[in-house]
Amino acid sequence: MNFLINLFIPLTISGLAMGVIYALMAMGLMLLIRAIGVLNFAQGDLLMFGAYLTYCLKDQLKLPLLIMWISAFLLFAVFGAIFMFSVYYPMRDTTWRQTFTITTIAASFILKDSVQLIWGTNPISVKPLIAGSVKIFGTKIAIQYLLIIGIAAVIIWxxxxxxxxxxxxxxxxxATxxxxxxxxxxxxxxxxxxxxxxxxxxxxxTAGYMVAPIFFVNPTLGTLQLSAFAGVILGGFGNLKGAVVGSIIIGLIQSYSTLITTTYKDTIVFLVIILVLIFRPQGIFLGSKISDKA
Amino acid sequence: MMLQIRNLHAYYGAIEALTGIDADIPDGSICCIIGSNGAGKTTLLKSISGMIKRTGSIKWNDTNLINAKPREVAKLGITHVPEGRHIFPGLTVYQNLESGTISWHGFFGNKPFQNDIETVYELFPRLREREKQLGWSLSGGEQQMLAVGRGIMARPKLLMLDEPSMGLAPVIVEELFKKIVEINKQQGITILLIEQNARLALEISDYAYVLEHGMITLHDTADKVRSNPKVLEAYLGKFASHGAEML
Structure with missing residues (x-):
């Protein structure tokens, strides 16, 4: 029994933590899909960029925590505007909607390469906000995971x-x-x-800032977006709440599947997605798309 | 004279949909534009509200609207209730009405609009009953009431209604048209009405324009247009002179 709890609790916590990170990304994806009908392929790279930028502010410029948070927030917002004026605005009158998807793919490449030019290709390790761990039911849990869950919950709310x-x-x-x-x-x-x-x-x-201590800060952080895509599909396209719940489920599936295999945990996630797409392509939630009913 | 349109041309890409329209919409009146499918009725409204490329002159009091954007036109008190209702399906009835205030409320503003909501609820009591329901769940007639109500929330001086009777049962259409007259008479809002149901439109209008192939072919008081033999034949049907008595 003890053995099971010792196994189950950390897996649930880390699964939840990754799940909310996916949920943040899925939420961003969904906001853009609903607002302009664009599937943003640079979502993961925006996360990676966030990880690098906060690393730069915190460890390279050594700003105090609060100032670092505020400047990171402002820089992200400004970067959002730059992003919009480069990948959306010039093409806004196009009659071929896929143009926007292609410009996000371009943005993904540009982000990845410019990050490598600025900070190099070596993975950088970042200290967690609060180091150490707490004991829950006799199991050690890194505080960073709990922080991720808490902060992400606040952002989603x-x-x-x-x-x-x-x-x-x-x-x-x-407008959407x-x-x-x-x-x-x-x-x-x-x-x-x-x-x-x-x-x-x-x-x-912000999601990038939060995952940075768990993974190394490196240019491949962008691949996390695949799991967010999976969460979006699971929750049903067009459904914001569905995307959040779907992503958390994906995080948990990924985490629990490490009981069986660590190598193939992503494979299991995508197996689930294929099954969902075959048997319930509208997502696991009822009434997923309002606009279909109008 | 409130709205004065002179030599208005409108384009969809290279196609010219309006070929020189002249029209006047007098203050406080109900004007209707009748015409068959594809005559350019909707295009005319779109060119007034700035949703389409156009040339010529559209004078609203002393302002020329010819280069105005939809947002600027809305701010000046011209509200366009589009064809096919276009209510927001995922917002509640209340939120839909609230969205109508955007033209004077401002995006980040904070002005009260409870009185406006009350006015709309008094006009359409059904909307009060449905207050918390989502837009898509309303019936067609209720959606049209909501679309008109959202238009009134903008505190318009000129309300442009595009095919309000589309897809509605005759009983509901009749009720809706009574409300349109009420809006005009009680609130003093000028109304520009576009209708396929020419008989009904002419019944409540003061002035009428007949639009054919992007041109005004006839304009006069509604009574005279109604008794015009050409209109009788083309828009009111052979027996229309008898049918009109039904109303």
């Missing part, structure tokens, strides 16, 4: 609050649901798109 409770957030929702109607009644759709991009980059960058 904050995004829902922005979209539900603020007037501007509801206008942003309106019917852009034509939004424009006709006078919602500034370019501003809502810009804010969406800023939120997406802030979320992705």
């Amino acid at each position: 904050a995004v829902f609050v922005i979209f539900e409770k603020l007037y501007a957030g509801r206008m942003m929702q309106a 649901q019917d852009k034509y109607a939004a424009e006709i009644i006078g919602i500034p759709t370019m501003i809502t798109t810009l804010i969406t991009y800023m939120i997406v980059v802030v979320i992705a960058g």
